[in-house]
Amino acid sequence: MPSSFLFWLCASLFALTAAQNLIDNQLTQIENNLATGATHSWEIGTRAEALTELLTPSYSVFSSSSVPLSSSQFTYGPPSSLDPVLALAHSVVANRSTSNDNAQGPQPFMQDTAAGDPASIGVAVLIANWTGYTGDGGAEDYAGAARDQVDYLFSGSVPKTSDGAISHRVSQLQLWSDSVYMVPPFLAYYGVTTANRSMLQEAYTQCKLYRSYLRDSSAGGMWKHIVMGSGTDSGHWATGNGWAAAGMLRVLRTIANSQYANTMKSEQTDLANWVGEIHNGIYPHLQSNGLFKNYPDSSNSSNFDDAASTALLASTVYRLANAWGRHTHLPQAERSWQALLASNNDSSSNSTLAHFTSDMWLTPIVDPYNFGQQGARSPEAQAFVLEMEAARGDWVAAGSQGASAAVGRWCGLGVWWRWMMVTAVVGIVGVW
Numbered sequence: 001m002p003s004s005f006l007f008w009l010c011a012s013l014f015a016l017t018a019a020q021n022l023i024d025n026q027l028t029q030i031e032n033n034l035a036t037g038a039t040h041s042w043e044i045g046t047r048a049e050a051l052t053e054l055l056t057p058s059y060s061v062f063s064s065s066s067v068p069l070s071s072s073q074f075t076y077g078p079p080s081s082l083d084p085v086l087a088l089a090h091s092v093v094a095n096r097s098t099s100n101d102n103a104q105g106p107q108p109f110m111q112d113t114a115a116g117d118p119a120s121i122g123v124a125v126l127i128a129n130w131t132g133y134t135g136d137g138g139a140e141d142y143a144g145a146a147r148d149q150v151d152y153l154f155s156g157s158v159p160k161t162s163d164g165a166i167s168h169r170v171s172q173l174q175l176w177s178d179s180v181y182m183v184p185p186f187l188a189y190y191g192v193t194t195a196n197r198s199m200l201q202e203a204y205t206q207c208k209l210y211r212s213y214l215r216d217s218s219a220g221g222m223w224k225h226i227v228m229g230s231g232t233d234s235g236h237w238a239t240g241n242g243w244a245a246a247g248m249l250r251v252l253r254t255i256a257n258s259q260y261a262n263t264m265k266s267e268q269t270d271l272a273n274w275v276g277e278i279h280n281g282i283y284p285h286l287q288s289n290g291l292f293k294n295y296p297d298s299s300n301s302s303n304f305d306d307a308a309s310t311a312l313l314a315s316t317v318y319r320l321a322n323a324w325g326r327h328t329h330l331p332q333a334e335r336s337w338q339a340l341l342a343s344n345n346d347s348s349s350n351s352t353l354a355h356f357t358s359d360m361w362l363t364p365i366v367d368p369y370n371f372g373q374q375g376a377r378s379p380e381a382q383a384f385v386l387e388m389e390a391a392r393g394d395w396v397a398a399g400s401q402g403a404s405a406a407v408g409r410w411c412g413l414g415v416w417w418r419w420m421m422v423t424a425v426v427g428i429v430g431v432w
């Protein structure tokens, strides 16, 4: 009897933790919404990264593949699952002269008032170069476009702090947490594909500098959103904390998969600790409904629940667990994952999932073009869901370690041991 009770207990605990997975058709709709919605430079870059992680994980730095990729990986050309990513690199590079008014030399991949955002497309461009992508007829100079983008970031056109942090904006010196996702992962990948260790080191240094300006020790280590110049935001914008954590994880994994891994161990440790520091600062503010507020620690009455940052941050918890064996916040990431994919019980709505519209846009979300306001549709939020799914999928494939320490360990024990422990407890309680 106890053992059937235990079976029931474990089965129900399992059912509790097994929120439904997205089905293919739903994932496809999320991808399609992302495709139609992503038009700004950082949205294109984030889309390319999300698609790589989800559809061709062996080309992502989160796999164990070496960076640069071994040519045996694309003897017969890059896999067709990478086509949408390479097509993005192609359309951006092919349109460079139109976008940049025929500029020569240092220039961003596309025109933007942000200095940092266009660089987010860089890893896709470097992969197009490295794999010798010719699906476009072979006319584009991907390596040259990447070099021009790097030279542009270090040129006098982009302001820097006195210690070298690259401004997120062109018109004024201003640091945004967002930039950590846009610039350092590209510099790191570029450093590795050009065998330039000092460029890889520079990617790490940019993370370090950004942290030194944005980390708020009076807020448990969460990062501020925007400092310096006019139009600052000293709030701890949840998406910004997610951008920073996710960007640092990509730099960490790029180093770890490179030929410099052994000589850059302390840099990897720092990056893992800085990601953990953001998690330690922000997860105490996760609400019981599994979502963060747009500003997790703000009591401003116009604050609201934000599913976008919730998804991005959850992805970084799964990634840190895989990359660094740190499981501290996994139960909370699992709670967010369950909440975001929960079924809808509201019969007056025609949507199957509580946090998606019937046509699969994540909701509620911050307006991606107005960070203090709630929005209706967010392309980047669609990408964050894909990144969460990719990261969680990798974590499940690696054995779902650290999900909820107690339940996992208990249900993993043999029936015999569970029986022994229960009889012991029943015996003790009986005697007492």
Ligand SMILES: *[C@@H]1O[C@H](CO)[C@@H](O)[C@H](O)[C@H]1NC(C)=O
Binding pocket: 091, 092, 095, 098, 099, 100, 111
């Ligand atoms: C090319 O750049 C121009 C100018 O910025 C822009 O209007 C157009 O949408 C771009 N086309 C593509 C295919 O990206």
Ligand SMILES: *[C@@H]1O[C@H](CO)[C@@H](O)[C@H](O)[C@H]1NC(C)=O
Binding pocket: 126, 129, 130, 131, 132, 143, 144, 146, 147, 190, 193, 194, 195
């Ligand atoms: C482009 O790819 C070639 C290998 O095909 C590599 O030697 C070169 O360093 C790459 N350039 C960049 C900027 O990554």
Ligand SMILES: *[C@@H]1O[C@H](CO)[C@@H](O)[C@H](O)[C@H]1NC(C)=O
Binding pocket: 196, 198, 199, 200, 202
């Ligand atoms: C390597 O990267 C550094 C930036 O850290 C740059 O100054 C240098 O020119 C690069 N070297 C080459 C050969 O491109």
Ligand SMILES: *[C@@H]1O[C@H](CO)[C@@H](O)[C@H](O)[C@H]1NC(C)=O
Binding pocket: 342, 343, 344, 345, 354
């Ligand atoms: C819908 O109902 C199920 C079963 O009662 C529950 O587990 C789930 O949390 C509910 N979803 C929401 C969004 O309230």
Ligand SMILES: *[C@@H]1O[C@H](CO)[C@@H](O)[C@H](O)[C@H]1NC(C)=O
Binding pocket: 348, 349, 350, 351, 358, 359
């Ligand atoms: C039901 O779904 C359609 C799109 O499929 C949408 O246009 C409509 O507004 C939805 N109705 C409600 C009540 O949500």
Ligand SMILES: *[C@@H]1O[C@H](CO)[C@@H](O)[C@H](O)[C@H]1NC(C)=O
Binding pocket: 300, 301, 302, 303, 372, 373
């Ligand atoms: C509350 O948030 C709104 C919207 O972001 C902002 O305009 C307002 O200044 C904030 N109020 C306070 C007291 O911070």
